[in-house]
Amino acid sequence: MPEGHLIHHLAGRLNTDFRSTPLHVTSPQGRFAREAAVLDGTRLERAEARGKHLFLHFDAPSPEHIVYIHLGLIGQLRFEPVADVWGQVRLRLEPADAAEPLAAQPADADASPAEPLAANLRGPQWCRLITPAEYAAAVAKIGHDPIRADADPQELWAQVQRSSRSIASLLMDQKLFAGVGNIYRAEVLFRQGIAPTTPGKELTRAQFDAVWADLVDLMRAGVDSARIDTVRPEHTPEAMGRAPRKDDHGGEVYVYRREGLPCYVCSTPVAARVLEGRNLFWCPACQRG
Template identity: 55%
Template structure:
């Protein structure tokens, strides 16, 4: 599932290409047809993201909400238009470009009140200027749930996924099963600051890189990571491989339906 930096990157692209112009909105697949007919020809006022949610604002009570889920993708293209391929839920065209949305978990037209209610259910997003990290800390500091599980709970923290979860805990030497209420406030502040920086870098470059300069392949002489997700990471999807810092085999386990990765030595506590 795309992590929050991907949605913010999309929001920035759509803001640049389509905001402030009248857009064509269609649903070749048909599942978004009624809403597309309402929006077709309207001006896209702005695009923004909150966590793993993307919003296209077309005016009062006309907001497209998209959650990509596991299989959703946007395909960008330049004009002229070509016939849509596959099951295109929503096609948006404006200016010199268009984008096709396929396979999302959600693509729906919401009112202002519905968007506000949705966002109220989400935790603070490290990529938003209006984020309040203390709101997340209040939930974490009272919880018996492990910090590894809490970081994936979108009601606690919005936008963080499996990669950033594993990597930020490694970077700060935190045992993943530490109960939230046992995490020192100073460590939470370091986690938050690190997520702000790492995720902003993800928006800029379009991939997740978490390895510090001294552990880069060019410095250590190790082969670069080869993975379809790209990016240099410490533990994510490196089960049984040697830790890049201490050489201990990376451990893995299932936690809240996702694979958890950590170094038993570097994150011993």
């Protein structure tokens, strides 16, 4: 499932590329056709990411003018040439006048004009057209997003401090740490040397602050690159003389999906177990608790 950094990356692309012109909004698959017709010909006011949730605010006259998207496990939002239509596209955004290139596609003076792009949504967990009241209700259920400036770590600390659940469990709770997924969960606990089984109420304030600050830095860096990199400079492939990581998720990590392989710091084999239906990875030596 895409983690919060990617949702913010997608929102940034939409804000840069799709707010400059009226949009042709369609549902080639047909499952969002009625809702797309309401939005067709309107402008995108802004795309907004909150954790793993994406909201598209349009200037449509209808009371329902916000598209609420959750990509889920297999959903994708891809930016593709307008002529390239394939697969089961639930929602498609393209400039109403596709002859004009989009703002984020600059061309050199001697080059041909860039081909305009369409935003194609495939396989989301859900794609809904909602009202501002429904938007407010949805936002109220979303936790504190480390990428957003309006996150409140003080309130989050109070919630963590009261909990007997493990910090590994709490980090995956989207009503607490919005946007944090399995990779960031495993990596930030490793980087801070915290045993994943540590109950929230046993976490010190210094440990919580370090986890939060690390999430802010790592996740904000991931917005621009659209990938997750968590290793420090001394543990990169170049510094260690090792082969780069090969994985569908990309990025260089310490423990995620490295079960049985030697820890880059202490050489202890990385451990793994299933916690609440998700694989958890950690180093038993570096994260003793």
